[in-house]
Amino acid sequence: MSYLSRWTFDPFVIVVAVVVVWHEIGLHRLAGRSVPARTAQRRRRSFAFYGGLAILLLSVTSPLDYWGYDYFFVHMIQHVLIMFFASGLVVVGAPWLPLVHALPVGFRRRFGRALYLGRWSRALRAVGRASTSGVVAVLVFNAVMVIWHLPGPFDFADTNRLAHVWLMHGSYFVAGVLFWVQILPSYPFRPRLSVMGRIGALVGTDVAMFVLAMALSILTSHSWYSVYDHVAGVRLSPFADQQIGAAILWVCGDFWALPALIWVVRKAIAEEGSAGALVDRALRSGALSSLHEAPRG
DSSP, rough: OOOOOOOOOOTTTHHHHHHHHHHHHHHHHHHHTTOOOHHHHHHHHHHHHHHHHHHHHHHHHHHHHHHHHHHHHEEEEEEHIIIIIIHHHHHHHHHHHHHHHSSSSHHHHHHHHHHHHTTHHHHHHHHHHTSSSSSHHHHHHHHHHHHHHHHHHHHHHHHHHHHHIIIIOOOOOOOHHHHHTTSSBTTTBBOOOOHOOOOHHHHHHEEEEEEEEHHHHHHHOOOSGGGGOOOOOOOOOOOHHHHHHHHHHHHHHHHHHOOOOOHHHHHHHHSSSSSHHHHHHHHHHOOGGGOOOOOOO
């Protein structure tokens, strides 16, 4: 049996298709009121956005999804792709304004006023402020990553297709977007973490992934997940499978953390004026404990 022949269809495909069409409508409307340079910039960003959506589709419709029910390490590849690469590309793609401007002008203005000024939306605005807080975004991201890898939640999601795709993977993606908005520019949003806070967030999250990987491999002697016990046709032992998955989590962490960290450090050096000034600031404030909010401008 070919490992590449197990493609599946999920209703999420329809959702992505609608989002792409909606985004293109917004791009077209914005192009009519923008200078060519800005239009070209939005088009370049759209490639990153669509790339992120493509990774999401691959995660739920490709053989990765099929074999993820038999092999934990394949499931771990899905998690890394969704939390770090798909969500990161969507944030780089900055689709927010095109998606909003795809709405009819009259409806957009009425809904915008009601959303920002209406009494009914106070709770919604409070949730929005909390979820876009730098500290909250980082904590939620790490909590989602850890909680879904606990035996109970993991086994539940693996035995329920709706929970698997929409709850587990959906929370991975949303938490990933909230996290990356604090690290990468995504117009019109700006990170609310300071530069030093972003460095701390990246390093702290990489450490959390390392600890989780160690817990899954070195600090245990058995498989955590009952869903992988005695899977028909699978000769790889559940614990060996879990150790491979832990190694993927550990190694792939550096694939996203190091490039992002290098970018943030270079930006910090540019803002401080020199590497020495950045080191002095880090020693004064403590880069790993400075997850404070950047002042609003």
